[in-house]
Amino acid sequence: MDQLRFDGRVAVVTGAGGGLGKAYALLLGSRGAKVVVNDLGGARDGVGKSNFADAVVQEIKDKGGVAVADYNNVIEGEKIIKTAIDNFGRIDILINNAGILRDKSFTKMSDQDWDLIQAVHLKGAYKTTHAAWEYFRKQKFGRVIMTSSNAGLFGNFGQANYSAAKLGLVGFANTLALEGAKYNIKVNTIVPTAASRLTEDILPPDMFEAMKPELIAPVVAYMSHESFQESGAIIDSTLGYASKAHLVRSQGTPLKNKPSDPVTIESVQENWSKVVDMKGAEHLDKIADVTIDLVQKLQDFEERSKLDAENESYWSTYNYDSKDLTLYALGVGASVVNPSDLKFLYESHESFSALPTYFILAGMCMESPLVAKSMPPGKHADFTNILHGEQFIEFVGDFPGTEGEFTTRTYVADVLDKGSSAVSVVNSEIYQNKQLVARTQQHIFVLGQGGFGGPRNSKHSVDVQPAPKRAPDAVVEQQTAEDQAALYRLSGDLNPLHIDPNVATVSGHPRPILHGLASLGFSARHVLSKYGGNESSNVKSLKARFVKPVLPGQTLVTEMWLDGKRVNFQTKVKETGNIVIAGAYIDFKNIVSGGAPSAAAAPAPSGSALKSDALFAKIKEEVDKNKEMAKSVGGVFLYNITENGKTVKSWTLDLKTPVIYEGTPKSGKADTTMTVGDNDLVEIASGTLSPQVAYLKGKLKIAGNIMLAQKLGPLLKSPAKI
Numbered sequence: 001m002d003q004l005r006f007d008g009r010v011a012v013v014t015g016a017g018g019g020l021g022k023a024y025a026l027l028l029g030s031r032g033a034k035v036v037v038n039d040l041g042g043a044r045d046g047v048g049k050s051n052f053a054d055a056v057v058q059e060i061k062d063k064g065g066v067a068v069a070d071y072n073n074v075i076e077g078e079k080i081i082k083t084a085i086d087n088f089g090r091i092d093i094l095i096n097n098a099g100i101l102r103d104k105s106f107t108k109m110s111d112q113d114w115d116l117i118q119a120v121h122l123k124g125a126y127k128t129t130h131a132a133w134e135y136f137r138k139q140k141f142g143r144v145i146m147t148s149s150n151a152g153l154f155g156n157f158g159q160a161n162y163s164a165a166k167l168g169l170v171g172f173a174n175t176l177a178l179e180g181a182k183y184n185i186k187v188n189t190i191v192p193t194a195a196s197r198l199t200e201d202i203l204p205p206d207m208f209e210a211m212k213p214e215l216i217a218p219v220v221a222y223m224s225h226e227s228f229q230e231s232g233a234i235i236d237s238t239l240g241y242a243s244k245a246h247l248v249r250s251q252g253t254p255l256k257n258k259p260s261d262p263v264t265i266e267s268v269q270e271n272w273s274k275v276v277d278m279k280g281a282e283h284l285d286k287i288a289d290v291t292i293d294l295v296q297k298l299q300d301f302e303e304r305s306k307l308d309a310e311n312e313s314y315w316s317t318y319n320y321d322s323k324d325l326t327l328y329a330l331g332v333g334a335s336v337v338n339p340s341d342l343k344f345l346y347e348s349h350e351s352f353s354a355l356p357t358y359f360i361l362a363g364m365c366m367e368s369p370l371v372a373k374s375m376p377p378g379k380h381a382d383f384t385n386i387l388h389g390e391q392f393i394e395f396v397g398d399f400p401g402t403e404g405e406f407t408t409r410t411y412v413a414d415v416l417d418k419g420s421s422a423v424s425v426v427n428s429e430i431y432q433n434k435q436l437v438a439r440t441q442q443h444i445f446v447l448g449q450g451g452f453g454g455p456r457n458s459k460h461s462v463d464v465q466p467a468p469k470r471a472p473d474a475v476v477e478q479q480t481a482e483d484q485a486a487l488y489r490l491s492g493d494l495n496p497l498h499i500d501p502n503v504a505t506v507s508g509h510p511r512p513i514l515h516g517l518a519s520l521g522f523s524a525r526h527v528l529s530k531y532g533g534n535e536s537s538n539v540k541s542l543k544a545r546f547v548k549p550v551l552p553g554q555t556l557v558t559e560m561w562l563d564g565k566r567v568n569f570q571t572k573v574k575e576t577g578n579i580v581i582a583g584a585y586i587d588f589k590n591i592v593s594g595g596a597p598s599a600a601a602a603p604a605p606s607g608s609a610l611k612s613d614a615l616f617a618k619i620k621e622e623v624d625k626n627k628e629m630a631k632s633v634g635g636v637f638l639y640n641i642t643e644n645g646k647t648v649k650s651w652t653l654d655l656k657t658p659v660i661y662e663g664t665p666k667s668g669k670a671d672t673t674m675t676v677g678d679n680d681l682v683e684i685a686s687g688t689l690s691p692q693v694a695y696l697k698g699k700l701k702i703a704g705n706i707m708l709a710q711k712l713g714p715l716l717k718s719p720a721k722i
């Protein structure tokens with residue numbers, strides 16, 4: 001690795017007669033910088049004068065470097081900068097390091113103790129930096145280091161004066177970083193911990209030995225180098241270790257329940273735990289973000305409040321990625337033994353997608369207080385008396401992709417009186433990027449809490465549809481594994497009833513039972529592959545009632561009846577003949593019998609312009625110019641171009657003919673199909689993303705003849721990298 005050099009640069013290091021400053025000066029001097037070694041030469045408390053700096057200058061010179069000593073007080077910082085200009089004609093690097101201590105408990109602190117500390121640390125750094133600033137601006141280069149302290153960041157007993165000055169330097173650097181940005185002036189802060197005369201009575205002796213200033217000097221030198229591009233950073237370093245510190249802000253909360261409520265001392269008290277909850281705290285880079293972020297949060301609060309006014313809601317967020325989807329798919333019986341399941345198990349599969357039932361999880365309400373709150377007077381709901389009775393999900397707009405974050409609003413639409421039990425009808429709206437993507441509905445049975453004179457039915461309730469009387473049109477059987485519930489619970493429902501034999505016994509089961517939603521996931525998979533073309537986005541909605549529990553290891557039998565675009569289904573346990581899921585159905589956009597490729601899976605005709613269009617135009621031009629060469633490759637390649645995980649356009653490179661056109665192959669099948677995002681394809685073509693890396697990261701999916709795809713490269717030079 002090449003040495004980072006400072007040739008031609010002039011560095012001022014204040015307080016460089018000893019300790020940390022000396023280490024900085026020696027290192028910079030040894031790497032080609034001309035150094036002004038400033039030091040007043042006072043004692044630890046700033047009293048007196050001596051010529052420490054001469055010895056440091058001599059040491060730099062002895063090693064072949066260039067340096068001059070400067071004995072000015074940093075309070076007259078302009079004189080130190082003048083030394084640099086007078087001797088070397090310029091200033092590039094300024095390390096504000098000089099410092100003293102006047103430690104006193106606050107009670108005993110005098111004005112003089114306070115003023116002197118502010119003067120040396122804060123005013124001193126101001127004076128030197130201010131004098132250097134014009135030079136930096138004119139030459140469009142400057143590197144400034146402020147020296148703060150953990151006493152400033154965290155506080156330290158007996159150092160009120162010093163802590164104030166040291167944190168003041170951080171604020172100073174923050175603003176200078178902004179003002180200097182245009183002129184390539186980088187202003188950063190070091191928080192050192194090192195053995196020096198300032199710490200000899202603070203650090204334990206063995207630690208003192210180890211904490212050499214020389215271990216921090218390379219960090220400060222790197223932060224002073226022209227290659228260093230950060231600005232406004234606070235870097236903590238000691239013992240050859242470095243880390244970055246910054247301020248974070250909690251997510252916070254509006255200080256009222258409804259936008260129209262007043263903010264009072266009591267409402268502040270009521271919300272305080274949310275104000276100070278640091279879960280999900282964020283660092284904000286710019287002062288503008290700080291305000292915009294709050295305005296945005298308040299707008300969200302107002303929008304939500306409007307919805308809450310209709311029904312008291314519970315809001316939650318839910319993150320998922322490909323690992324969650326594959327874990328879920330395994331939990332509901334997808335298996336590599338079954339090739340059509342691979343698209344739900346392998347994140348690099350060209351059609352990798354979520355199972356539709358996965359998104360039911362985003363609307364689960366069992367942990368929310370809503371059901372309990374919805375009970376009429378005298379009735380109650382808690383974990384011991386609620387049962388998940390029915391489930392519905394409906395997809396709205398685009399089918400969700402393979403990773404993302406949902407915001408879910410859950411509310412009780414109605415409470416029904418079914419005689420012995422009450423039923424809470426709980427609706428969820430699942431939003432992604434503020435767009436509604438799915439709605440779910442759960443019927444939560446609250447055992448023994450009926451008889452309150454409420455309605456039996458609700459216009460809000462989506463009802464089950466009993467299975468036809470005739471024999472089923474299709475039946476799929478699949479045995480669950482003994483560990484099925486143990487696996488499924490990792491998708492989020494950790495209720496011990498599904499794993500702990502004691503809890504199962506107490507609840508009246510011979511052993512832990514399978515989750516109702518796991519059995520439903522099995523059956524929905526069966527129906528999807530039988531009639532839905534195995535294409536999740538082909539599902540419009542699904543409804544099911546849970547009737548009886550299933551024990552892991554039992555065999556599920558899904559019976560299906562076709563009725564227009566609806567497939568009615570019910571699920572039995574083979575070993576007992578019990579119906580476990582009843583009155584269920586899936587409504588499809590299109591019926592695709594027997595697992596054949598779905599019409600819904602075909603790429604939507606786009607017509608809209610994509611970035612990759614230009615690449616294909618270029619390829620077409622090349623191929624037209626050089627037909628013989630194209631023919632020598634000879635395959636038919638299909639490119640499916642995706643945006644947000646969905647295919648939006650296809651291109652066929654038929655190099656047999658040869659001809660390039662938009663759309664899927666007009667005759668026959670592609671030898672090689674490549675599925676890739678529009679942006680990723682442009683990156684691959686421009687060489688910023690290697691095709692191998694894209695393939696390994698699942699950004700480029702290749703099906704069919706991979707070897708043939710590799711022959712594309714030499715043929716078409718730059719565009720052919722795709």
Ligand code: NAI
Pocket residue numbers: 014015016017018019020021038039040041042043044046052072073074075096097098099100120124147148149150191192193194195196197198199
């Ligand atoms: P040090 O006492 O060895 O070095 C400070 C130097 O600054 C001394 O040589 C002193 O003569 C000089 N100086 C003091 N007042 C001056 C003035 N008005 N004008 C010009 N020079 C003056 O101490 P050390 O530890 O090397 O400290 C360097 C800097 O690092 C200081 O700003 C200190 O506050 C800071 N620091 C040090 C820590 C440590 O663990 N050593 C911890 C946190 C911060």
